[in-house]
Structure formats: structure tokens, C-alpha cells
């Protein structure tokens with residue numbers, strides 16, 4: 001039996017693992033630093049208290065329960081000794097025939113140390129919980145302080161990064177300001193909350209990779225909801241609760257949400273020639289890492305520029321990761337059977353972003369058709385619900401969404417911090 005070790009059980013890794021299930025000439029070990037798979041596109045709903053963590057995550061061991069040739073191993077990647085086909089983890093070492101990197105990407109602060117230390121990222125479940133606690137804590141403090149300037153600073157939120165994450169969290173915070181904040185925080189003056197909500201981006205549009213129509217619709221919807229959208233503004237520093245921009249402007253804010261950048265991980269044991277732009281591992285059309293026969297990389301972690309349509313690599317999207325995981329599974333079986341390998345071709349299924357209640361934008365593949373408003377919002381809900389990993393997650397998420405939609409409220413806004421011993 002050939003041993004495949006997959007590092008990372010996100011969209012790419014879990015789809016590869018699932019497709020290898022039942023392929024009894026392989027033994028598969030899925031390694032992850034967490035013991036659960038989670039759904040990053042809905043993290044912002046954890047951060048804003050609209051969903052619970054269990055709605056968007058699921059334990060690996062339960063996912064793999066009936067898959068006899070696939071096993072889970074908790075641990076964090078440390079390094080590889082490729083000459084010995086050995087990977088060293090925080091929890092031991094594993095011998096492999098094939099090693100697959102499916103680790104996704106990490107946060108990128110572009111070398112800004114103060115931003116790294118003080119901004120709040122949104123990449124993991126822990127980040128989302130930390131952000132939720134922080135947001136709620138600032139609101140409570142704002143109800144107590146008497147100094148006007150201090151209250152304004154506590155309530156000011158700057159979201160850096162106008163991609164889907166930045167747009168979605170800004171929209172949800174604005175919606176919350178209109179409905180929930182007005183009811184739960186009577187100490188705050190009417191509309192005060194929404195007047196201090198900023199979305200900033202270095203480019204000239206929000207949702208830059210989407211169509212021009214989506215840029216316009218999203219911008220219009222956000223500003224109508226009370227978000228101040230500032231474009232062509234690049235964060236340069238964040239010191240003493242002041243966000244400093246490269247054009248010299250500043251905003252005093254207790255909260256800087258960092259949704260502005262990602263970068264690949266550097267793996268100890270992989271030479272620098274194997275990395276491309278953004279530290280992504282360079283792979284060929286079969287996702288084989290440059291310079292190695294039995295190392296592969298899939299999903300956000302890899303840079304594959306072999307497709308004519310994507311000379312700079314694929315967009316870092318869930319669909320790319322899912323499709324690469326599935327294609328690699330096909331190729332492992334083909335390799336074993338001496339069949340021809342299938343080169344990876346990305347099937348674009350379009351892109352979408354939700355902005356608020358009954359407001360979203362959807363571009364169909366190739367930007368051929370554009371939807372907005374209620375229909376786009378409904379499409380977004382439908383696609384995201386179906387994309388969740390288990391029927392349990394789909395049912396509980398649907399329930400929480402239904403409650404939020406009909407009551408214009410949710411009751412998941414508890415500040416919970418694990419006690420420190």
C-alpha cells in the first residue's frame with residue numbers, strides 16, 4: 001500500500017481525502033493542526049454573533065468515521081526530510097510515499113509590525129471568536145464612558161480590505177447597527193454606531209476581481225447602509241489606537257479588522273526555488289511541486305500558472321481548492337493503474353458576495369451575467385448553505401439564518417473567554 005500524507009484538511013485536503021476513501025491500494029493520513037474542518041467564507045458571521053462555531057465546523061474524526069483507509073492525525077507541520085520521505089510534525093513523524101501540502105495561506109501584514117500586533121485578523125475560528133469578544137467588549141465600554149471622544153474611539157471600526165471578507169463584515173456590522181444595536185444599547189445615541197464604520201481599500205473599487213457592475217452595486221449598497229467606503233487608501237501603521245494611511249490621513253479607532261492580505265507558508269525543508277509569488281508553492285499542471293517527484297501542493301498553498309486563462313495562477317477560492325483536491329485524487333489512482341494523468345483545468349462557477357439583508361452581488365462565470373439585490377442574496381444563501389460540509393451544519397445554519405431574518409436579531413452575542421490558569 002502507498003502512504004499518502006496530506007497536510008491540511010481545508011477545502012483542498014478534505015476533498016482529496018474523501019475521494020481517496022475506498023481506494024484500498026492507498027493508506028491516507030490527513031494531518032491538521034485543528035481537529036476540525038471549518039468553512040472560512042462564513043467566519044465573519046461567527047465574528048458578528050450570527051452563527052455558532054459548530055454551524056460551520058465539523059470534527060475530522062467524525063467526517064472520516066466510515067473511511068477505513070483514511071485516518072486523522074492531529075499535528076502541526078514542522079519540516080520535511082525529503083531524502084528520507086519523512087515529515088516531522090509537532091506530534092511525531094510520518095513516513096510517506098506521497099506528501100501533499102494543502103495548508104492554505106496565512107495572514108499577511110506586509111511587514112507592518114504594529115498592525116500585526118494590534119489589528120484583528122479573520123482567518124481562523126479563533127480569530128473570529130477573538131473579534132466577536134473584542135467587538136462586544138468595546139460596545140459595553142462605550143456604554144460606560146462619559147467622554148465623547150473616548151466613546152467615539154471605542155465605537156469606531158476600520159475594516160481594511162475591500163474583498164468579499166471586508167465587504168461582508170462591514171455590511172453585517174452596518175445591519176447590526178440599524179437593528180440590534182439600536183435595541184440592545186439604549187445608552188448609545190441613535191445611528192451613532194453606523195457613523196463610525198469605515199471600509200478602506202488600497203485599490204479603486206471594492207470586490208476588485210468581480211465585474212464593474214458588482215463594484216458599483218456593492219459600493220452603493222454599503223454607503224446607503226452607512227459604511228464610509230474609502231478607496232485608494234493604504235494602511236501604513238496602527239499605533240496608539242490610530243490607523244495611519246500612506247496619504248497621511250488618520251482615523252482613531254479601537255478596532256482595526258485586518259482582511260487585507262494573505263501569504264503562503266514557508267516550509268522548512270523545501271528550497272526557495274520551489275516558491276513563487278506570495279510564497280505559494282510552484283506546481284505543474286498535475287500539482288506536483290517544482291523540483292520534487294512525490295511532493296504535491298493543492299489549493300491556496302500552490303501557484304499553478306500552466307493554464308492559459310490564469311497565467312498568474314488561479315484565484316485563491318474554495319472552488320479551485322476543491323477541484324484541485326479531486327483532480328489529484330484521480331491522478332493518484334491513475335498513477336497506480338499506469339493510466340494517463342489528468343491535467344488540472346479550473347471550471348469557474350462565478351463569484352458572489354453578500355452585503356446585507358436582501359443585498360448581494362453575483363457574477364456568473366466570465367462575468368457574462370450579473371445579479372444584485374434579493375435574487376443575488378437568495379443565490380448566495382443557497383450556495384453557501386449547500387456548500388457546508390455536513391447536513392447537521394446545513395440544518396443548524398439554516399435555523400440560525402431563519403431566526404435572524406424573521407426577528408432581525410440573533411442572541412449569540414456572549415463574551416466568552418476561556419479562563420487562564
Ligand SMILES: Cc1cc2nc3c(=O)[nH]c(=O)nc-3n(C[C@H](O)[C@H](O)[C@H](O)COP(=O)(O)OP(=O)(O)OC[C@H]3O[C@@H](n4cnc5c(N)ncnc54)[C@H](O)[C@@H]3O)c2cc1C
Pocket residue numbers: 007008009010011012013031032033034036037038040041042043044075076077102103104105122123164165298299300301316317318319321
Ligand atoms: C474570511 C474568509 C472568507 C472567504 N470567503 C470566500 C468566499 O466567499 N468564496 C470563496 O470561494 N473563497 C473564500 N475564501 C477563500 C477560501 O476559503 C480559500 O480559497 C480556501 O479555504 C482554500 O482552501 P485550502 O484547502 O487551500 O486552504 P484552507 O481551507 O485554508 O485549509 C487549510 C488547512 O490547513 C491547516 N493547516 C495550515 N497550516 C498547517 C500546518 N502548518 N500544519 C497542519 N495543518 C495546517 C489549517 O488548519 C486548515 O484546516 C475566504 C477565505 C477567508 C479567510
